[in-house]
Amino acid sequence: MGLRWNSPIAQVVAVGFICFCTSGIFNALSSMGGGGQIDSKVDENANSALYACFSVFGVLAGAIHNKLGPKWTILIGSLAYPLYAGSLLTYNHKKIAPFTIAAGGILGVGAGLLWTAQGAMMMAYPREEDKGKYIGYFWAIFNMGAVLGSFIAFGLNYSAPQGNLGDPTYIVFISIMMCGSLIALSLVSPHNVTHDDGEHIKIQPYPSWKTELTSVLKLFLDWRMLVLTPMFLSSNWFYSYQHSTVNGGYFNKRTAALNGALYWGSQIVGSWSFAHILDLQDFNRRKRALLGLAIISVAFSATWVGGIFFQKQFTEPLAEKKDFQKMGASYIGPLILYMLYGANDAAWQTYCYWLMGSLSNDATVLSRYAGYYKGIQSAGAAIAWRLNAIKTPLMTELIICFALLVASLPGALFFALRVKDYSDDDAEKTPTTEDVKADVESKEV
Template sequence: MATEEHHPVTWFRSTLWAALLGSVTALTCPGIFGALNGMGAGGGASPDITNAANAIVFGTLAARSPFTESLINRITPKWALCIGTLGYVPYAAGLYCNDRFGTNWLLLFGAVCIGVSACFLWVASGAILLGYSEEHRKGRASLQSLGASIGGIVSLALNIEKSWRGSVSTPTYIALMIIMCLGFPFAALLPTAKRIQRTDGRPVQLAQQASFLKEFRVLKNMLKRPAILALMPLWLYGQWFLSYQWQFNFAYFTVRARALNSTLFYLVGLFSALLMGQILDFERFSRRMRARIGFFLVLFFVGASWILGQVVQVHHSKTTPTLDWSSDGFGLGAFLFILWGFSDPFVTTFMFWLGGTLTRNLNETSFLAAVINFVGSLGSTFGFVVSAMDVEYDWACVINVILFFVSVPFTAWVVFAKVTDSSHGKSLAGLEGDKSSSASVFETPAVLPVVSIVPGEKGNVK
């Protein structure tokens, strides 16, 4: 068997260096965003304005998701990644000012900024990891969840004595904002596509750009497909749960316990996303078999987490505890929160992978990712609106239970009736061979995942 020729590369222009910069940027910005919100109420003492701000964040994401890919096609991934880092610090500063001084305007302004910038960051980082890299390096784990865990560790270390309810300390906000500020210089170090050197000798080529009208036609035709419509309940659920889970951590735990829970939540999530990715990549099984294994794993772990969650929520609604790690009853509540952290990435990894099995047409893949992100962001928006309306926790939990189990039969239909062992030549919108309608930054599938999962036949985790 012929071996691929290896070409020498300069380290600071290598695909590995580019992927590292993209991943570290994800660590410093969305990773720390996750750390702040994973503690509930953005680390503060009151969730009211934070829920409204997060509704704005994800609402802005939803509004921009279908159109960001086309813009990034025109400004290149490097500058899109730089733009993507700019909204996080104003948001974190707004959380701090709101908690300490009662100032609302900066938090709401920061929410809009992060909603706009996050769209650029996710499409750009996905394009870098998929479009720059050689085939054997695509689709590996990013550092976003690790960044959230690091943020949780920082929060825990700076609030280790806070065995009561309240907000995190001022140094916590300052330390996390400093980490967020590092995102822009890391992004600015990224080589441009023309300067990237690949070990296989192939250049990174930008695809020919289509008109907005043609790209809109791709999106319109895609949304007519029954399989796409059938997966929308799962995509809607796929980010709705964030608001309730973060609220649960805020409502029933002390400051230091919230920081510990958040750290473990993202650590186990990193492991479970990698695990699901490896299962969906296990090519000794047919793709149909992998789809069914993934479906039953999601059904078991996510279903069990919400059944247990409903039981625990009913109990906590009656007793309204404030749990510290030295308290009786802490173990069950913490286990539930960590179980959510483990099972949530099962859903997000599987839903992107499953969507990717429906087409191998490169003109459609980036739009499919954008649609998934759009529907998921709508779910997050509605979830935070529910939290901002002070809906009782019992009912907020019930909504999540209903959303998940309603999505199960529709997802099962796609898994058992629509997934085939090969999608070569399949097109959701009838665009085989239409190179003029390419929507990808590179001649490879692009992604737009807030959840940091790469769509496509492979189930790897970005």
């Protein structure tokens, strides 16, 4: 594993720190419910605009990334994050809801660019046997930003548990987000990224805009993307329920900040441990795909059943929110549930990326897959945040989240049973003895 700046691992770590500063801090804000505001409706509507725009630009961003490259795609995308945080700071004083909602839409465009480029790098830069590991590295670094942001909010607002987040919190968050944009300037061109043995990563020559857009649109007819679409749709749907309904609706601000830190910390553990399972070399890739699906199916089922029991305790957001100090030992159960929500989310998304990464090693191709994934994921999130904003019954929200996750399993199983032990863009190569042996063993599953 090289320490060169143009090594694959260095570049993935760099984009991890960019997301640490931008989307990680945004997640800290989002997980407290209402973006740290008492009136959560404006943030819920802003999130609807955010994910509606994200769903469109997530799909289109693959073409933009393949034209501009990761540096400029990520730089442009990252600058939308401090604008959004600044709109919440402005709302603290001016109560200009349209500005915050518009900033949410702009952030949707920026997030589509950032996450598509990030996904392509994370899946294309590692070798076949290290894809889960690289996803784990990225997810750990990225979520440390949310952990840090949540602890900052907890510390700065400890003495004001029932109010908005104070101005210092937003100012610190904006400063950190701007640092992420500066890191983006250091990214190198994919053409200059090499493994330790000097081998370059795979990149297709850039086609015309028409050809690129046609390739993106063809994903909507690709059976592999279609069977994974329910999984992609469900992968961020539950954020509005977990962050706004549970964390923001049940707990006060300082407790929500503490919960957020532990939620995102659980994501680090969930992704890191699950990624290593997906890279176990004792099993061929198809068996690992099936093992991974079995693990996340059992884990999320148990967690969401626990969520049903918790949700029965309240039918609408509490007028007087719960504080961890006053709750005493009764705080432990809801906290563990919320942490499990975080770990499951990380494992679910790690699995999605790993499945897409099994299809190709080409950065150009994988940017399209990443864009499709983020587009479908964000379309689901936009609908979910709108349902949250119009005050859908809380138990109904939970049941929809759970049902969508269950509905994802048949397509994921269909895909997992067809996972190959070498990527499609390597299929023209003459398989090695090990490839043939692994492929024969996988067909016996």
